[in-house]
Amino acid sequence: MIDLRSDTVTKPTPRMRQAMATAEVGDDGYGEDPTVNELERRAAEIMGKEKALFVPSGTMGNACALLAHTRPGDVVLMDAECHIYYYEHGGLAALAGCLPVLWDTPNGCPSPDFVQSHIGRNPRQFPPTTLVCLENTHNRRGGVVMTPEEIARVYAITQEAGIALHLDGARLFNAAVALRVSVKDFACHVDSVQFCLSKGLCAPVGSLLAGSEAFIARARRARKRLGGSMRQAGVLAAAGLIALTEMPNRLEEDHANARHLARALASVEALRVRSESVVTNIVLARTEELGVDAAEFAKRLAERGVLVAVYGPTTIRFVTHHDVTREDVERAAVVTLELCEELLRRKASRKGAVL
Numbered sequence: 001m002i003d004l005r006s007d008t009v010t011k012p013t014p015r016m017r018q019a020m021a022t023a024e025v026g027d028d029g030y031g032e033d034p035t036v037n038e039l040e041r042r043a044a045e046i047m048g049k050e051k052a053l054f055v056p057s058g059t060m061g062n063a064c065a066l067l068a069h070t071r072p073g074d075v076v077l078m079d080a081e082c083h084i085y086y087y088e089h090g091g092l093a094a095l096a097g098c099l100p101v102l103w104d105t106p107n108g109c110p111s112p113d114f115v116q117s118h119i120g121r122n123p124r125q126f127p128p129t130t131l132v133c134l135e136n137t138h139n140r141r142g143g144v145v146m147t148p149e150e151i152a153r154v155y156a157i158t159q160e161a162g163i164a165l166h167l168d169g170a171r172l173f174n175a176a177v178a179l180r181v182s183v184k185d186f187a188c189h190v191d192s193v194q195f196c197l198s199k200g201l202c203a204p205v206g207s208l209l210a211g212s213e214a215f216i217a218r219a220r221r222a223r224k225r226l227g228g229s230m231r232q233a234g235v236l237a238a239a240g241l242i243a244l245t246e247m248p249n250r251l252e253e254d255h256a257n258a259r260h261l262a263r264a265l266a267s268v269e270a271l272r273v274r275s276e277s278v279v280t281n282i283v284l285a286r287t288e289e290l291g292v293d294a295a296e297f298a299k300r301l302a303e304r305g306v307l308v309a310v311y312g313p314t315t316i317r318f319v320t321h322h323d324v325t326r327e328d329v330e331r332a333a334v335v336t337l338e339l340c341e342e343l344l345r346r347k348a349s350r351k352g353a354v355l
């Protein structure tokens with residue numbers, strides 16, 4: 001099977017396994033796990049923030065940020081296709097008690113006017129807007145990248161208003177590699193940032209949340225409330241340290257593989273792949289013009305040995321990662337094109353039958 005469903009399917013590397021086996025550990029509930037402490041220190045340093053917090057998942061990292069930045073009843077501004085809104089099972093409402101107000105733009109970055117108009121609302125009539133959330137790279141929008149300048153424009157507004165800006169940077173290292181900048185260049189324009197070790201960086205478990213010392217102290221209490229405070233978590237942090245320090249450099253390979261796949265798929269117009277918009281490791285394609293829905297298309301690809309994610313009624317997602325090679329990607333492209341041809345022939349013959 002060639003598994004292109006997600007970069008979360010990556011397995012820990014042999015070096016990670018070894019580091020996990022020999023990790024120095026302690027009780028992180030007491031702040032005594034040296035490997036967790038080292039991971040948090042390195043993460044803060046790499047992001048250019050005062051402190052960082054190791055959490056079991058990206059979803060919990062975002063939830064801790066929401067709890068630390070807001071109070072129940074507050075408005076949080078975010079993109080209509082963002083992960084926090086789409087995939088975190090309503091944590092924003094159920095855990096933080098907040099109300100999302102959504103924008104909808106091609107790369108998931110809000111217009112300054114949108115943010116300004118919601119911040120400036122009459123407090124006698126409207127609940128306060130206390131947080132804006134961004135996502136980079138943007139998953140549901142096809143792994144597109146927001147530039148540091150775009151983020152800085154939003155930050156200027158939130159800073160002026162004295163409200164918080166959070167970055168869901170689950171794949172922030174992919175964004176940095178794509179633009180050839182450092183993750184700090186994004187993180188310096190937000191109050192808090194969450195990033196995943198367990199996606200393209202191949203660690204088995206874990207995310208980090210970074211921000212000011214006062215923010216991380218609040219987030220640490222939120223993590224405890226959510227049940228995410230761990231004990232000898234150094235066995236996980238040991239893999240995380242390798243993910244953080246050694247794996248970002250190879251993400252370019254995943255991006256090149258995704259571009260390669262996108263260029264091949266773009267030869268079938270019906271798939272609606274815009275290869276020029278594939279800048280990181282995600283490729284979205286459409287199935288409606290092939291006469292099948294996404295679930296049917298994914299099932300037929302699986303029968304041919306290629307796994308993809310169903311991303312909407314007629315949208316499928318391919319994600320390249322460490323555990324698929326260029327040959328795998330080429331094979332996946334051939335198999336996908338064969339399936340398309342078959343479906344288009346079937347569609348044409350059906351049309352013929354009707355006439």
Ligand SMILES: *Cc1c(COP(=O)(O)O)cnc(C)c1O
Pocket residue numbers: 056057058059060062083084135137139168170171196198207
């Ligand atoms: C995967 C992902 C998350 C959540 O990470 P988990 O570790 O799966 O909880 C958050 N945001 C984005 C954009 C993601 O892609």
